[in-house]
Amino acid sequence: MKKPLRILVVTLLLAACSGGADADSELLVSAAASLTDAFADIEEAFEASRPGTDVVLNLAGSSALREQILEGAPADVFASANRFNMDKVVQGGEAATEPQVFATNLLQIAVPAGNPAGVTGLADFGRDELLIGLCAEAVPCGDFARAALANGGVAPSVDSNEPDVRALITKIELGELDAGITYVTDVASTSGGVDGIDIPLEDNVVAEYPIVVLRSTGDAAAAAAFVEFVLSNEGQAILDEHGFTAP
Amino acid sequence: MKRSRATVGRPPTPLLVLALLGLAFFVIPLLGLLVRVPWSELPTLLKSAVVVDAMRISAIASISATVISLVLGIPLAWLLARVEFPGRSIVRGIVTLPLVLPPVVGGAALLFALGRRGLVGEPLYEASGLLLPFSMGGVIIATTFVAMPFLVITVEGALRNMDQRYEGAAATLGARRWTVMRRVTLPMIAPSLIAGLVLTWARAFGEFGATITFAGNLQGRTQTLPLAVFVALESDRDTAVAISLIMIVVSLAVIVALRDRWTRAL
Numbered sequence: 392m393k394k395p396l397r398i399l400v401v402t403l404l405l406a407a408c409s410g411g412a413d414a415d416s417e418l419l420v421s422a423a424a425s426l427t428d429a430f431a432d433i434e435e436a437f438e439a440s441r442p443g444t445d446v447v448l449n450l451a452g453s454s455a456l457r458e459q460i461l462e463g464a465p466a467d468v469f470a471s472a473n474r475f476n477m478d479k480v481v482q483g484g485e486a487a488t489e490p491q492v493f494a495t496n497l498l499q500i501a502v503p504a505g506n507p508a509g510v511t512g513l514a515d516f517g518r519d520e521l522l523i524g525l526c527a528e529a530v531p532c533g534d535f536a537r538a539a540l541a542n543g544g545v546a547p548s549v550d551s552n553e554p555d556v557r558a559l560i561t562k563i564e565l566g567e568l569d570a571g572i573t574y575v576t577d578v579a580s581t582s583g584g585v586d587g588i589d590i591p592l593e594d595n596v597v598a599e600y601p602i603v604v605l606r607s608t609g610d611a612a613a614a615a616a617f618v619e620f621v622l623s624n625e626g627q628a629i630l631d632e633h634g635f636t637a638p
Numbered sequence: 639m640k641r642s643r644a645t646v647g648r649p650p651t652p653l654l655v656l657a658l659l660g661l662a663f664f665v666i667p668l669l670g671l672l673v674r675v676p677w678s679e680l681p682t683l684l685k686s687a688v689v690v691d692a693m694r695i696s697a698i699a700s701i702s703a704t705v706i707s708l709v710l711g712i713p714l715a716w717l718l719a720r721v722e723f724p725g726r727s728i729v730r731g732i733v734t735l736p737l738v739l740p741p742v743v744g745g746a747a748l749l750f751a752l753g754r755r756g757l758v759g760e761p762l763y764e765a766s767g768l769l770l771p772f773s774m775g776g777v778i779i780a781t782t783f784v785a786m787p788f789l790v791i792t793v794e795g796a797l798r799n800m801d802q803r804y805e806g807a808a809a810t811l812g813a814r815r816w817t818v819m820r821r822v823t824l825p826m827i828a829p830s831l832i833a834g835l836v837l838t839w840a841r842a843f844g845e846f847g848a849t850i851t852f853a854g855n856l857q858g859r860t861q862t863l864p865l866a867v868f869v870a871l872e873s874d875r876d877t878a879v880a881i882s883l884i885m886i887v888v889s890l891a892v893i894v895a896l897r898d899r900w901t902r903a904l
Contacts, residue, residue: 452872454872454873455871455872457872458871458872522754522769522771522772524854527855527869527872528873529869529872529873530872549856550772550854550856550859551772551854551855551856551860552854552855552856552857552869553854553855554850554855554868554869558850558851562749562771562854565749565750565753565755566753566754566755567749567753567754567755567771567772568772
């Protein structure tokens with residue numbers, strides 16, 4: 392079943408790239424949702440530096456990507472938002488190389504522009520009358536957010552556990568949630584619809600992003616080149632622009 | 639309708655092969671799930687708080703969605719089938735839209751319309767303090783939005799196809815319009831109505847995208863069985879498979895027991 396499935400997936404992906412040039416090789420990069428904007432820019436720069444390679448981004452919560460990879464969905468590169476999901480992929484025998492940390496990120500409180508509920512810090516997450524959203528526990532941002540709240544001694548009164556950080560920030564941007572905890576980079580990525588409130592460093596959690604070439608890759612050279620590009624000065628400069636910190 | 643077997647011989651082989659291939663397409667994923675079921679731990683898994691909460695919310699939401707669809711969907715189907723008005727095909731298209739729209743789009747549309755800052759949601763919230771997203775009411779609205787078209791389409795089809803002379807006869811004999819509806823029309827379309835209700839319930843029971851987008855995901859408040867599966871799939875696969883199994887068993891039982899019994903006449 393594996394081969395027909397792969398053909399189907401590739402066909403669908405090709406169909407999705409309407410009007411795309413005749414790329415010689417296609418590189419499927421499964422990346423954490425929090426990397427959405429940064430990796431879009433990296434994709435563009437990488438494709439410019441390596442004509443003939445077409446990068447296709449598969450963006451979702453790291454835990455969902457991990458499950459896809461462990462269940463045999465084809466991908467060339469995996470970029471996770473935490474070590475836990477990467478370790479699972481390595482333990483599952485799906486990694487072809489040693490994972491390398493390429494970026495770090497900090498958490499920030501996200502509130503709708505103008506902060507209508509008057510949130511000032513982690514303590515507000517215990518206020519029952521506010522609509523509070525976090526990422527689901529299985530997703531790295533949910534795991535980190537709970538760690539930060541525990542560090543601050545706050546028991547959150549959660550109204551929704553969102554499937555990934557993008558779903559969470561969208562509901563905050565729409566004003567449907569009063570506050571949530573996302574990455575600094577997610578707040579920076581919205582065009583003014585979200586305000587960020589810093590979490591004190593002693594409570595904050597540093598998220599490390601590891602990247603790896605997967606065993607199922609059909610083009611190990613291109614996959615390794617992509618990883619190298621992410622770690623290169625050019626790749627790091629793009630990540631820096633989006634608010635990530637070099638490891 | 640009588641069945642005639644005389645003309646039905648052995649089915650042509652190519653047809654049979656393709657039919658079995660079609661069947662395999664549905665059966666293989668089901669088997670894939672069944673082989674993963676942790677049978678020995680099943681009773682414990684099904685008694686866990688996550689599963690019990692999700693069952694309760696799914697039961698309330700799917701039954702409420704079916705009742706709302708019944709109350710609003712039959713009149714809507716009747717309007718579409720029996721009343722000539724300009725733009726009827728557009729109205730029918732709008733009613734059918736949730737069938738073809740990705741449910742996430744439906745959920746987003748509901749959020750824009752009924753959210754705290756939504757078109758209708760904002761004045762509603764300011765007037766009454768009623769907040770639909772992230773509430774049980776939100777789950778019911780999201781599932782009804784996605785499921786009601788099944789009822790409207792089925793009942794509308796039945797109303798169009800039924801022999802209207804019976805209604806005419808009843809009216810000639812002096813029955814009032816409401817009596818005709820109650821005593822003639824509804825009994826005549828009963829099989830389609832039941833079939834439509836079962837489909838509506840089943841769609842509501844399995845709803846995921848619109849619910850998570852509009853109503854969020856919180857155990858004990860808005861987390862239905864499909865949402866619980868989605869969350870568990872990434873952290874606790876045994877629970878995810880156990881919940882999937884209940885959903886399959888319950889859905890199949892309802893569809894087989896009700897739908898087939900009532901649609902045999904069609």
